[in-house]
Amino acid sequence: GENVEQHPSTLSVQEGDSAVIKCTYSDSASNYFPWYKQELGKGPQLIIDIRSNVGEKKDQRIAVTLNKTAKHFSLHITETQPEDSAVYFCAANGPGNEKLTFGTGTRLTIIP
Amino acid sequence: DSGVTQTPKHLITATGQRVTLRCSPRSGDLSVYWYQQSLDQGLQFLIQYYNGEERAKGNILERFSAQQFPDLHSELNLSSLELGDSALYFCASSTGDVQETQYFGPGTRLLVL
Numbered sequence: 001g002e003n004v005e006q007h008p009s010t011l012s013v014q015e016g017d018s019a020v021i022k023c024t025y026s027d028s029a030s031n032y033f034p035w036y037k038q039e040l041g042k043g044p045q046l047i048i049d050i051r052s053n054v055g056e057k058k059d060q061r062i063a064v065t066l067n068k069t070a071k072h073f074s075l076h077i078t079e080t081q082p083e084d085s086a087v088y089f090c091a092a093n094g095p096g097n098e099k100l101t102f103g104t105g106t107r108l109t110i111i112p
Numbered sequence: 113d114s115g116v117t118q119t120p121k122h123l124i125t126a127t128g129q130r131v132t133l134r135c136s137p138r139s140g141d142l143s144v145y146w147y148q149q150s151l152d153q154g155l156q157f158l159i160q161y162y163n164g165e166e167r168a169k170g171n172i173l174e175r176f177s178a179q180q181f182p183d184l185h186s187e188l189n190l191s192s193l194e195l196g197d198s199a200l201y202f203c204a205s206s207t208g209d210v211q212e213t214q215y216f217g218p219g220t221r222l223l224v225l
Contacts, residue, residue: 032211043114043202043216044155051211089155098143098210099168102155 002027004092006103014111019080021106023090024072032093033073034100035064037086044089048075077108085110115139116205116217124223130191133220137184137205143167144186145206145214146178150199161186162208193224 003026013019025033031052036044050057050064050073057064063076077084087107091100115138125131137144146158157170161180172178175193180186190197200221204214 034213036216043116043218045114046213046215049213093211094168098145098206098208098212098214099157099160099170100145100214101157104154 002030002092002094002101004090004101004103006090006106008106009104010107010109012109012111013080015080015082017080019075019077019084019108021075021088021090021108022072023074023092023103024070025092025101026071027092027094028068028071030092030094033064033066034091035075036089036091036102038089038105039086047088080110082110082112084108114215114217116203116215118201118203118217118220120220121218122221122223124225125193126225127193127195129193129224130189131193131222133188133190133201133203133222135186135188135203135205135217137186137203138215141205141207141215142184143206143208144180144184145204146172146186146188147202147204147216148199149202149219155202158188167208190222195224198222198224 006023034049038044066073087105090103117136142163145160158172160168178188200219202219204216206212206214
């Protein structure tokens with residue numbers, strides 16, 4: 001089955017700087033890669049996703065890049081703010097189905 | 113607010129007991145997914161239902177079962193509970209199409225004593 005690895009497990013950045021979180025996946029047939037943000041005591045919230053027919057997608061301060069050849073995708077957050085502090089999860093779907101396999105999460109801390 | 117509702121928010125019970133967790137999907141969504149989140153295992157997919165039928169199964173224990181009703185709400189039944197079953201249980205919903213977004217509910221925190 002699909003295996004998703006996520007790095008780093010923790011990340012601290014100065015407010016205003018950029019943060020990058022990286023994930024690799026194992027199944028070359030995966031074609032949907034969402035990123036979720038989870039705040040303390042809440043459910044995961046989708047922040048951005050990318051499908052395999054594009055290499056990059058941007059939504060304001062958040063961007064995701066996908067390299068299908070290398071089987072990795074990354075989340076980029078620019079101009080970080082204190083409210084960006086949370087745990088971020090990447091995920092990949094299984095081939096031909098909607099089941100998501102999640103990475104182990106990155107705890108992002110923004111230092112004011 | 114994702115539009116997915118889960119009840120109860122918290123549940124405290126004893127080993128050996130049985131509990132039922134409930135999920136109502138977003139309006140229009142046909143698919144419901146159940147996930148378990150524990151500190152050492154991350155987010156683990158348990159099971160998916162689509163329009164009342166089981167569609168995919170993950171690492172769900174035999175002591176656990178689920179169903180989706182005609183009104184599309186779903187229930188996750190956990191029986192013969194063990195201490196290790198203590199975790200957050202999330203429900204998510206989507207249209208059921210491949211590559212479509214899964215929206216997560218707020219979760220049920222289960223504590224088994």
